[in-house]
Amino acid sequence: xxxxxxxxxxxxxxxxxxxxxxxxxxxxxxxxxxxxxxxxxxxxxxxxxxxxxxxxxxxxxxxxxxxxxxxxxxxxxxxxxxxxxxxxxxxxxxxxxxxxxxxxxxxxxxxxxxxxxxxxxxxxxxxxxxxxxxxxxxxxxxxxxxxxxxxxxxxxxxxxxxxxxxxxxxxxxxxxxxxxxxxxxxxxxxxxxxxxxxxxxxxxxxxxxxxxxxxxxxxxxxxxxxxxxxxxxxxxxxxxxxxxxxxxxxxxxxxxxxxxxxxxxxxxxxxxxxxxxxxxxxxxxxxxxxxxxxxxxxxxxxxxxxxxxxxxxxxxxxxxxxxxxxxxxxxxxxxxxxxxxxxxxxxxxxxxxxxxxxxxxxxxxxxxxxxxxxxxxxxxxxxxxxxxxxxxxxxxxxxxxxxxxxxxxxxxxxxxxxxxx
Amino acid sequence: xxxxxxxxxxxxxxxxxxxxxxxxxxxxxxxxxxxxxxxxxxxxxxxxxxxxxxxxxxxxxxxxxxxxxxxxxxxxxxxxxxxxxxxxxxxxxxxxxxxxxxxxxxxxxxxxxxxxxxxxxxxxxxxxxxxxxxxxxxxxxxxxxxxxxxxxxxxxxxxxxxxxxxxxxxxxxxxxxxxxxxxxxxxxxxxxxxxxxxxxxxxxxxxxxxxxxxxxxxxxxxxxxxxxxxxxxxxxxxxxxxxxxxxxxxxxxxxxxxxxxxxxxxxxxxxxxxxxxxxxxxxxxxxxxxxxxxxxxxxxxxxxxxxxxxxxxx
Numbered sequence: 161x162x163x164x165x166x167x168x169x170x171x172x173x174x175x176x177x178x179x180x181x182x183x184x185x186x187x188x189x190x191x192x193x194x195x196x197x198x199x200x201x202x203x204x205x206x207x208x209x210x211x212x213x214x215x216x217x218x219x220x221x222x223x224x225x226x227x228x229x230x231x232x233x234x235x236x237x238x239x240x241x242x243x244x245x246x247x248x249x250x251x252x253x254x255x256x257x258x259x260x261x262x263x264x265x266x267x268x269x270x271x272x273x274x275x276x277x278x279x280x281x282x283x284x285x286x287x288x289x290x291x292x293x294x295x296x297x298x299x300x301x302x303x304x305x306x307x308x309x310x311x312x313x314x315x316x317x318x319x320x321x322x323x324x325x326x327x328x329x330x331x332x333x334x335x336x337x338x339x340x341x342x343x344x345x346x347x348x349x350x351x352x353x354x355x356x357x358x359x360x361x362x363x364x365x366x367x368x369x370x371x372x373x374x375x376x377x378x379x380x381x382x383x384x385x386x387x388x389x390x391x392x393x394x395x396x397x398x399x400x401x402x403x404x405x406x407x408x409x410x411x412x413x414x415x416x417x418x419x420x421x422x423x424x425x426x427x428x429x430x431x432x433x434x435x436x437x438x439x440x441x442x443x444x445x446x447x448x449x450x451x452x453x454x455x456x457x458x459x460x461x462x463x464x465x466x467x468x469x470x471x472x473x474x475x476x477x478x479x480x481x482x483x484x485x486x487x488x489x490x491x492x493x494x495x496x497x498x499x500x501x502x503x504x505x506x507x508x509x510x511x512x513x514x515x516x517x518x519x520x521x522x523x524x525x526x527x528x529x530x531x532x533x534x535x536x537x538x539x540x541x542x543x544x545x546x547x548x549x550x551x552x553x554x555x556x557x558x559x560x561x562x563x564x565x566x567x568x569x570x571x572x573x574x575x576x577x578x579x580x581x
Numbered sequence: 582x583x584x585x586x587x588x589x590x591x592x593x594x595x596x597x598x599x600x601x602x603x604x605x606x607x608x609x610x611x612x613x614x615x616x617x618x619x620x621x622x623x624x625x626x627x628x629x630x631x632x633x634x635x636x637x638x639x640x641x642x643x644x645x646x647x648x649x650x651x652x653x654x655x656x657x658x659x660x661x662x663x664x665x666x667x668x669x670x671x672x673x674x675x676x677x678x679x680x681x682x683x684x685x686x687x688x689x690x691x692x693x694x695x696x697x698x699x700x701x702x703x704x705x706x707x708x709x710x711x712x713x714x715x716x717x718x719x720x721x722x723x724x725x726x727x728x729x730x731x732x733x734x735x736x737x738x739x740x741x742x743x744x745x746x747x748x749x750x751x752x753x754x755x756x757x758x759x760x761x762x763x764x765x766x767x768x769x770x771x772x773x774x775x776x777x778x779x780x781x782x783x784x785x786x787x788x789x790x791x792x793x794x795x796x797x798x799x800x801x802x803x804x805x806x807x808x809x810x811x812x813x814x815x816x817x818x819x820x821x822x823x824x825x826x827x828x829x830x831x832x833x834x835x836x837x838x839x840x841x842x843x844x845x846x847x848x849x850x851x852x853x854x855x856x857x858x859x860x861x862x863x864x865x866x867x868x869x870x871x872x873x874x875x876x877x878x879x880x881x882x883x884x885x886x887x888x889x890x891x892x893x894x895x
Contacts, residue, residue, distance in 0.1 A: 204799055206619075206623065207616075207619050207771060207772075207775050208616060208619045208620050208623050210771045211614075211615065211616030211619060211620075211768060211771065212616065212654075214765075214767045214768060214771065215614070215616060215653065215654065215768075216684070218765065218767060219685060219687075242623075243623075246684045246685075247684070248683045248684045260680070260683070263676075263680055264680065267673070267676075267677050267680070270659055270673065271624065271627065271657040271658075271659055272627040272628070272629065273627060316767075319766075319767045319770060320766065320767070323770060323802070323803055323804060323805050323807075323808045324767065324770035324771050324774060324802065325802075326802065366892065369892065370892065370893070375889050375892075376885065376889055384801060384802075385801070385802050386799040386800055386801045386802065387771070387774055387775055387799070387800045387801075387802065388799050388800075389775050389799070389800060390622065390626070392622045392625075392626070392727060392729075392734075393619060393622055393775065395729065395733070395734055396618050396619070396622065396734055397772070397775060397776050399733060399734050399735075399736070400615065400762055400772070401776070403761075403762065404762065451874065455874065458878070458881065462881065469888075550885050550888065550889065553881060553882075553885050554882060554885050556878075557878040557879065557881045557882040557885070558882070560874060560875070560878040561875055561878060561879070562804065562805060562806070563805070564871045564874055564875050564878075565805070565806050566805045566806055566808075566809045567871055568868065568871050568872075569806070569809055569813075570809065571864060571867055571868055571871070573813060574864075575860075575864055578855065578857075578860055
């Protein structure tokens with residue numbers, strides 16, 4: 161019975177973790193739904209790449225690391241990552257970094273490895289990767305010749321506490337388009353030879369976000385990752401397991417030749433099936449430290465979110481105040497002028513009503529200039545960071561559910577174990 | 582520039598002169614990171630046409646006295662060999678090593694690998710070279726039968742022992758070394774994933790156009806939940822099996838085994854006995870905590886969704 165409960169509970173939570181909270185969308189917002197359905201592209205990595213990334217990340221832990229991945233694109237949108245190499249954390253300048261990359265590529269080519277750069281990787285902790293620096297980097301990668309560049313995110317903390325975590329992302333076309341427009345605009349405003357414009361936070365405001373239909377869940381697009389297993393590697397796996405089983409004989413009770421060696425076989429296969437001896441790691445009722453950290457980070461994000469919201473509200477209020485000032489000014493001005501016009505027998509100009517917002521386009525040219533000069537509007541605070549922050553929050557809440565789900569299942573497992581005895 | 586190792590007289594004499602002053606520390610125990618054989622396989626699969634052996638450098642760390650060696654990574658080195666002579670691209674080896682050092686200054690050269698079922702004909706020459714590189718320590722030689730000539734990969738480790746007259750290039754003999762795989766936690770998880778597909782005998786799944794899919798199979802990454810589900814299922818299976826065995830013994834259909842019995846006794850005595858009331862309290866407390874966390878995080882997620890939609894209203 162308990163087992164049943166635990167199973168259905170587990171299923172429920174697993175589903176919960178995968179799904180969005182479902183609110184039926186109004187018609188004009190249906191694009192949100194559409195943009196969430198990712199294409200059928202996949203990323204296939206070789207085990208060697210996984211090992212290399214893990215090793216690099218572990219050796220520099222708790223610092224985060226990054227490196228580059230090479231591979232090839234197969235028909236049907238599959239990206240095969242066949243190799244990767246780490247990038248040292250400290251380079252004195254950019255030329256040095258470029259030189260290092262070129263050198264590496266040459267070396268790989270010389271031993272028949274693919275030398276086709278298809279993206280980069282970095283390590284992170286507890287799913288923290290919605291950050292400006294990473295975003296900028298990915299923009300740079302996807303804007304270069306290979307616009308299919310991917311970024312692999314390896315989560316060190318999650319790998320430590322759960323399953324191996326490696327996710328692949330790509331920026332959506334929508335976001336790239338927006339960035340492109342913004343850059344173009346910037347270049348038009350201040351033409352210079354330097355093509356390397358970077359997009360600042362304040363460049364993207366609410367209007368842009370509305371126009372480009374950007375939201376927190378369509379900046380990045382996640383691509384499913386699989387691991388490739390070659391036949392020779394399968395042989396290797398068998399041999400590693402064999403060797404481990406031989407080493408794993410802890411006591412002499414399993415020595416062949418002992419009485420009832422035939423029945424020993426039962427136990428022995430059981431141990432062999434244990435594989436690398438860690439499959440049952442996940443069953444351990446470990447303290448959920450990661451959850452604590454996760455919640456701490458979530459609080460941080462929420463604080464950040466509130467701060468963003470407040471500064472936006474502040475700006476909104478300030479703008480509204482200036483607007484009403486403008487309106488009052490225009491109304492007064494017009495009334496004065498109307499008095500003159502009526503006296504000279506002309507049609508009176510319309511006086512803007514206090515109740516409806518002021519529309520600048522209805523004003524005459526000189527009036528417009530005047531109010532703009534007298535009542536300056538502040539620039540809207542940039543929205544990109546807050547959108548990223550929201551994306552981060554969203555990811556973290558999802559992850560919390562993903563972490564707690566197994567924990568609850570584990571609890572029920574222990575309960576059923578305890579009662580069944 | 583490829584340095585021809587066919588006439589390495591000077592290098593041998595250097596090794597020997599150094600050895601005279603100080604005995605080279607010999608490795609006793611070798612730990613092998615699983616990524617190394619995977620890299621070797623990759624290198625082997627990418628070998629040149631008509632080349633049947635590949636070699637490369639092993640990198641890793643040593644304990645202070647050099648008795649324990651841990652091989653952590655490796656990189657391929659181009660080489661060319663015929664029956665009578667061998668060329669190793671030493672420049673490539675040196676430059677690549679220096680480049681890698683920028684990322685990971687702690688790793689040093691601990692030896693070299695080659696593929697094949699037995700130690701190659703030119704191994705002594707190459708060993709001389711790596712012995713020089715690895716000074717003042719010993720260099721380890723790993724061979725892997727990637728061609729499956731012996732029907733197994735048969736990874737073997739050797740350390741070189743020098744004998745014979747000074748300047749005699751084949752004055753080295755390879756003595757087998759014990760080695761073990763080291764399984765850091767994160768690597769183990771990848772291995773488990775890979776292991777999930779190893780039972781697949783249908784080696785080449787075909788894509789739509791009928792091309793063999795790189796003669797391997799592909800495993801998607803799994804979530805924590807799936808991993809747990811699998812572990813629980815495996816555990817249940819094991820319990821069932823033991824249960825069956827015990828039942829059979831009780832029924833008398835199967836001969837009892839004292840060793841197994843003792844082991845089971847030991848197992849059962851490990852199970853802690855918690856008083857039910859206490860357990861219930863602990864269980865409920867923990868469960869409530871977790872559910873609270875889930876609730877709160879769902880709340881936050883709902884908020885995020887709402888604020889996203891609100892953007893359209895403003």
